[in-house]
Amino acid sequence: MSEHDKIRELLALAAADALTSAEEKQVAEHMRSCIACSNELGAWRPIASELRRLPTPQPSSWLVQATLARAEVKLTEQAEHDWNRRVMIVSVALAWLLTIANWLVFHFVSGRFGSLLEPKFSPTWISFAAFTALGWLAGGVAAVMLAIRHRGEKRLA
Numbered sequence: 001m002s003e004h005d006k007i008r009e010l011l012a013l014a015a016a017d018a019l020t021s022a023e024e025k026q027v028a029e030h031m032r033s034c035i036a037c038s039n040e041l042g043a044w045r046p047i048a049s050e051l052r053r054l055p056t057p058q059p060s061s062w063l064v065q066a067t068l069a070r071a072e073v074k075l076t077e078q079a080e081h082d083w084n085r086r087v088m089i090v091s092v093a094l095a096w097l098l099t100i101a102n103w104l105v106f107h108f109v110s111g112r113f114g115s116l117l118e119p120k121f122s123p124t125w126i127s128f129a130a131f132t133a134l135g136w137l138a139g140g141v142a143a144v145m146l147a148i149r150h151r152g153e154k155r156l157a
């Protein structure tokens with residue numbers, strides 16, 4: 001195989017900048033003395049640059065994208081579910097805390113320990129029930145406020 005034939009085989013790769021530095025040197029040296037190879041490399045150059053401008057074929061790209069999108073949706077749903085559950089736990093805990101606080105306050109204010117345990121509709125019992133309801137209402141309002149804030153943050157994200 002002559003030097004000329006060897007170089008001719010490398011011309012397409014040379015145009016694509018895919019040669020090793022040793023091969024590049026070899027091609028450049030041959031170019032100086034061979035007009036045929038020089039012309040052929042000149043013909044290869046625009047083809048190579050056109051090829052380089054084409055998007056790299058990635059047949060599975062859309063599948064990867066779709067899978068990623070699906071995974072993201074699932075993760076978002078999971079996060080939302082976790083968040084809703086946390087809001088529920090917090091609101092229930094808050095309601096219970098308020099209920100217990102009310103109960104302690106009533107004990108303290110009335111100064112009549114044990115009266116709350118009497119199974120009759122005394123004014124104390126009615127007030128206590130009202131305050132308990134208020135406590136639950138506050139818990140619900142807090143949950144709704146948290147949910148609204150959460151939705152607002154999500155819209156910004």
Ligand SMILES: [Zn+2]
Nearest residue numbers: 004034036037
């Ligand atoms: Zn040549």
